[in-house]
Amino acid sequence: MKLKALLLLLLTFSVFAQEPLVFENQQQQDRFDQLTKELRCLVCQNQNLADSDAPLAHDLRQEVFEMLQTGQSNDQIKQFLVQRYGDFVLYRPPVQTNTYLLWLAPLLLFIGGALVVIASIRKRASLLASDETTNENPDN
């Protein structure tokens, strides 16, 4: 009985921890969840809007919620925040001239690594080959 009361108490806390947002439908809630996961909290910069408890994150969640209610698209909502806080607010940086290096870096690193591996394999193969030729030489 005590346990039940405690559980009930905990449940109430968890309900009050989130602002009471009432969504029109599941689809809208899914969009809200997705957006707040992809948007960065500017105060605690390693958290997204969904996870952060900062007052600014609370206000921005409210802002996102209201924009969803007024029928704005995901891009419009992201644009609203980018205009105010810059690209930094996006966890997924846009592909543009100043981020080409960022996006291409993994590919460049992969190609670089592959070249090193190929070079070292060739070197070894040629070393082995020269070893074999010296072994085959009956004069040695």
Add this chain to the structure above:
Amino acid sequence: MNSRTLPLIGFVLLVILLIVGLKISDQKTLIPSPLINKPAPAFDLPILGNPEQRLTKESFLGKPYLVNFWASWCVTCRVEHPVVTELARSKKIIVVGMNFRDEVADATDWLEQFGDPYDIILRDGDGRTSIDFGVYAAPETFLIDPNGIIVFKQTGALTPEIIETEILPRVAAMEAGN
């Protein structure tokens, strides 16, 4: 280049990367504002202590001014307070206080305790205007030119150095241009 120098070069590069990272670690949380050289966001806010009277961005056109976002809960605003006071008293620029996400009573108490440095204080109770300005920390200060364009932003406390090197030269340039 043999197989021994390669790891050494890699190690040296890594050390350089770490040193650079440590040097800029205190600037990494600063976010460059996309609003620099763009028109300041529109606002329509009541005056603190005189809620019937409202001012808009248009009310301030024609003269350069500073918008200083502050709140009674903001500890760094207390640190900054003497610097703002001195700047406002010098009358070199209009200093507009933007009291955001605050209670009127708390803000009034704060001003009574520390003194009111501002030429005028607008009240942004729900923080909507602060979101439009892209404020994510407190205090934040924006320098706005006579045409309503944001020309400089300081995130965090103003210092005498920043006023001397960043703000006053820009104000002087604006006045020379008029």
